[in-house]
Amino acid sequence: MENHSTEETLDPQDWRAMRALGHRMVDDMMNYLQTIREQPAWRPLPPVVKENLKQPLPLTPQGDEKAYQDFLENVLPYPHGNIHPRYWGFVNGTGSALGMLAEMLAATVNSNVGGGDHSAVYVEQQVLAWCKEMLGYAPDASGILVSGGSMANLMGLAIARNALAEFDVRNDGVRAVPGMMTVYCSSEAHSSVQKAVELLGLGRNALRKIPVDRHHRLEVASLEKTLAEDRRAGHVPFCIIGNAGTVNTGAIDPLEALADICQREKLWFHVDGAFGALAALVPAMRTQLAGMQRGDSLAFDLHKWMYLPYEAGCLLVKNKAAHEKAFTVVPTYLAPHDRGLMAGPPWFANYGLQLSRGFRALKIWLAFKSHGIDKFRRLIYQNIRQARYLAQLVEASPELELAAPVPLNIVCFRFISSQLDEDQTNQLNRELMMELHERGIAVPTSTFLHGKYVLRVAITNHRSRREDFEVLVRESIRIGNELLQRLQ
Amino acid sequence: MENHSTEETLDPQDWRAMRALGHRMVDDMMNYLQTIREQPAWRPLPPVVKENLKQPLPLTPQGDEKAYQDFLENVLPYPHGNIHPRYWGFVNGTGSALGMLAEMLAATVNSNVGGGDHSAVYVEQQVLAWCKEMLGYAPDASGILVSGGSMANLMGLAIARNALAEFDVRNDGVRAVPGMMTVYCSSEAHSSVQKAVELLGLGRNALRKIPVDRHHRLEVASLEKTLAEDRRAGHVPFCIIGNAGTVNTGAIDPLEALADICQREKLWFHVDGAFGALAALVPAMRTQLAGMQRGDSLAFDLHKWMYLPYEAGCLLVKNKAAHEKAFTVVPTYLAPHDRGLMAGPPWFANYGLQLSRGFRALKIWLAFKSHGIDKFRRLIYQNIRQARYLAQLVEASPELELAAPVPLNIVCFRFISSQLDEDQTNQLNRELMMELHERGIAVPTSTFLHGKYVLRVAITNHRSRREDFEVLVRESIRIGNELLQRLQ
Incomplete structure (x- = not known):
């Protein structure tokens, strides 16, 4: 038998040195954020830096200090820029000093939040409860944290698709439905909606892009017309997507009208509120966003207008049963138990694509508590x-x-x-x-x-x-x- | 006009205090990891802790110190447990002290790696080049970092589905294909494969679960038989999934034989190597894993057997054009430019679902460099x-x-x-x-x-x-x- 002492680990041989490196990093990162305003809003990578980022596969150890030095020289000075006060590109959040520390804490605990009985699961439940309360969803609504708006939109549409009572799409696929399953959104809807429709096997032809008015809001009359035509043509409409803030101009679709149509036509109402949903926190904005809380599902990002570091998206779903029905799979090695780690609340893995899931709830939990809503x-x-x-x-x-x-x-x-x-x-x-x-x-x-x-x-x-x-x-x-x- | 001085920020009013909190956290987290062996491998949450994790939405600030104290009391002592030396549940990685610090650095820079010209994009390219080299993929292969194996499997199958030359599935949907599009895997395949097939609109009936031998490996003869029957029935087989390490027992399917069948039958060969793929680093294991490098796509996790903190999955794709073809969408607000932030290498957003993407490459880059392969x-x-x-x-x-x-x-x-x-x-x-x-x-x-x-x-x-x-x-x-x- 081999000598036990030959066994090794990734733990530092010298914890004191690792601790010192951690302290140096905290100082460097705090300095960096504190003085970010003095930096250019963006700067190009010099050719030598691009070369430095093309090294052969490192077989032998360079050590923590050397690796960190490379980070300081070749990575840190050339950020995307969304941490800068004069960055307003795409729709990217800023991050924060607390958020950065929270990610360190989350990576230390490193809990897999796919499920089980451990604190991170309860923290995510708590965060979801807060999100529901903030955005006018009932406590018994369902929800899950995801990587971002693209995933939340995909999941909202997947739940909508699988919620059709007449067909078992999960089992039989899209082809079981006798007719094209159509989805409706404005011509200003986010590209992730198209990606979702394609991924779900519906085909982008099934995505009806309705024209907008001069305020870039979906034209309801045009929607009604297309919907009626599609029904006459034998298609199977199942979902309308409302924008709570379009990516181009921030336009808010007439959400109440869309909710009414969905109710009347028995369609799923999905709201893409990637950033705009959170404007509902502001009393002065609530009239414009009225109807959002009627969404059967609502997608939004906390890494955008909650200024949290990537990645932190969220999907809320009004009907818990529909949410579960869309994703639940319990393989034998995940069979629930009464006690121990394999006990605990319903597994998050049954509410989404991911089985292993990181502890992204922690930064949200800490930020809400520390700063207050x-x-x-x-x-x-x-x-x-x-x-x-x-x-x-x-x-x-x-x-x-x-x-x-x-x-x-x-x-x-x-x-x-x-x-x-x-x-x-x-x-x-x-x-x-x-x-x-x-x-x-x-x-x-x-x-x-x-x-x-x-x-x-x-x-x-x-x-x-x-x-x-x-x-x-x-x-x-x-x-x-x-x-x-x-x-x- | 309002007074500018009323404007506020999430930046700390007292950077010195924030810095001190960061130092305290580094010390606490290092202590925690250094002494983790002395802790129980798992402990239940006492009822009072569960109660503490059910607070009303915090409207007013509690402050960083109080929020952190809550974390220390109610979260940190009750981890999933995968950081513990006697944790061997599911297939979860351990994380590491360096990985935890790396997450802090990544959240500071907070770069959106959807695309653009900034360092994080080059770091991810570098990490992907290293992954290809490690696992026997050519330098001109494609790849992307994702949340984990579930996403990597979904994407591998999506690319396979969209690669069919005769049909435009992205445009026309699954129903454009005259016949059920069938996928083949062993009965031991991971549940995420079923989720993927369902999500893609193929229906789980289209997933043919082939029996395994007494070593829990897919039976090739049985696969050939099912494949022939499906062809006779007018179905449209398009993909075989090989396991490089099943979740139940670590069984490795006969990958060479599966690659041969795919070549002969013109099927996409996807390898689910969630954890097992990385065993290819060990020379003694290469015979067992032979054929893995012939996968048209390969899914694996760096948060499993590379011991990195969540989330760090990867998908490699042999044919770059097929990878692009499956996902590329360029909305007007992302139109590429020659210079500035909107220049840079091809956007990662065109190789996957996510548009906004976190800087998960950094922890991998630092770990490979620091520890060496x-x-x-x-x-x-x-x-x-x-x-x-x-x-x-x-x-x-x-x-x-x-x-x-x-x-x-x-x-x-x-x-x-x-x-x-x-x-x-x-x-x-x-x-x-x-x-x-x-x-x-x-x-x-x-x-x-x-x-x-x-x-x-x-x-x-x-x-x-x-x-x-x-x-x-x-x-x-x-x-x-x-x-x-x-x-x-």
Whole structure:
């Protein structure tokens, strides 16, 4: 028999040194966050750094210190940027100092929250209960934390699809349904909806993209018409998706009207509230979001407008039985027990795709407790008011044009000049956005609205201040004029 | 206009205090991991703790200190247990001190790795290149990090389904295919395969579960027969799934034979190597795993046998075009640019479900660099030898019976006595497992093999030592005898 002493472990040989490294990291990371405003909003990776990130497979140990040094030199200085006060790209949250520490705690405990009887399961239950309460869902509703909005949308649609009483889609597949199973959303719906419909085997042809009005909200009359046509054609409509905040402009679909149609037509009502759902915390926004709480399922992200680090999405489902029916599988090696680790509340694994699941609930739990929901309410409203402020600044600037209404936290605008035609205007604004990045001034991203290239500012950032938007407007005008002169 | 000074942030008002809290957490977490062996392998949550985890929605701030104190009292003492040296439940990895710090770093940078030009994208590319090299995939193969094996299996099957040349499943759905699209796996395949087939709209009837031999490996003759029958019946076979390590016993399917059949029959070959794939690092295991590298797609987890904290799964795909074809969607607000943040390598979002993606690559990158792959190679082999050692101990004990061969790192056994019939034996072993948990001795879990309830020990734990298995055997016999006496 081998000598036991030859056995090794990943635990540090020198815990004192590991502890010291941990302390150094905490100091470095706190410094980094505390001074992030002094850094450029984005900077390109120099070629040498890209080379440094192409090393051969490390067979022998480099040690913790060396690995960390590489991180400090080649990774840390070139972030995506969403931690920066002047980052408003896509819809990315900021993260926080507490969130960063919470991830360390979660990775220490490293509990698998697929199920079983242990604290992390109860923490997630608690977080879900809080989410239901925040967003107007009943305590007996169901829910689960997921990686993000794409997964939450996929799951909402999967539950809707599997909830059809007449057909056993889980068992017999989509082909058991005699007709195309159609889903309805606005032309502004998120790309993840299309991905979900494709993944579920429905085919993207089954996704009916309904036109929007000039406020980028789904046109109800058009929906009703398409729905009736589809029924006449023998298709099988089963779900309407309402946007609580579209990704392009933050538009909120007429959710009450959609809920009414779903009720009348016996369709599943799924609400994609990836970021917008959380605006419901702000009393002034509740009228616009009315109807959201009538969703049979609601998808939203806590890593967006709750400013938590990735990944933290959530799906709420009104009907617990429908949720269970869509996903429950209990293989023999997971058979429940009365006592011990294999006891505990119903397994989360039966409410989603994942069997092994990380402890993403912890950062949410700690953040809600530490900051209190009133704080988030104020911060979300602050972002909405910042968006309105930016819109005012844009409208007050003859060189800029507001490209869409600002119902929520997204502002689309562009630089304009009578000397430019539409193509040239698109070109200039494209160049303008890249210059804003490259000079490290700010990170808006872009989109197309009615064929126009526009700069898009999505504010889910607790570090932004009003003066940051003043900088954006001032610099957009200055660089826009520079580019205009260069064209002449 | 409002006063700017009313604006607030989640950043700490007192960075010094936040920093001190971070230092305290590092010390507490290091102490916790360093002394984990002195803790019970599992302990139940007292009723008061469950009550403490049912608080009303916190509206007002409790502060970081109070929130952390709650964590220390109500969460930390009641982990799932996979950090403990005598935890061998399900197939959960251990995590590590470095992994825990890495998660803090990743959450600080908080980069969205959906795409764009920033360091985290290059780190993930690097990690994928290393994974390909480790597991015998060519450098031009494709891949992506995902939440875990369930997602990797779903994606592998989605790519296989969408790769069919004759039909455009993404566009027209499953019903465009004239016949049931069938998938083949052994009866021992993981439950996530069934979930995937259901989610993809194929219906679980389309999943052909082929019988296994006495080593729990898929019977090739039976597969060939079913395949031929399905073709005759007009079904459309498109994918065979091979197990590189089944969850019940660690059985490895005849992968070369399956690869040959796929080649001949023009089927996609997906390998579920959730934990077993990484055994290929061990030269002594390569014969058993031969054929794995021929998979059109390979799913495996780095949070299992690489001992990294949750979540870290990976999918490798031989044909990059097929991978892209399955998922690419480019909405207008993600249109690529030449420079700035919206430039960079092909977006990861086009290779999977998620658009926003966390920086899970960092912990892998740091661990590979710091420890070196040779270390993992030795640790994985150590776990395999520990499994063989446990099997020897079981076989040397007349009170215990080895319930399945031990090809890898999983040992199934049970307590036996001539005084018990099969039902009583099942009852006693069920009780035995719960007692082992409740007394905090060790955490095996359980499964059923040929109708027999067995204790199941899956060793993906870098903290386990040989003496830990001696404890398990000794205590199983002792408690088994106690229970036996109680029955009489």
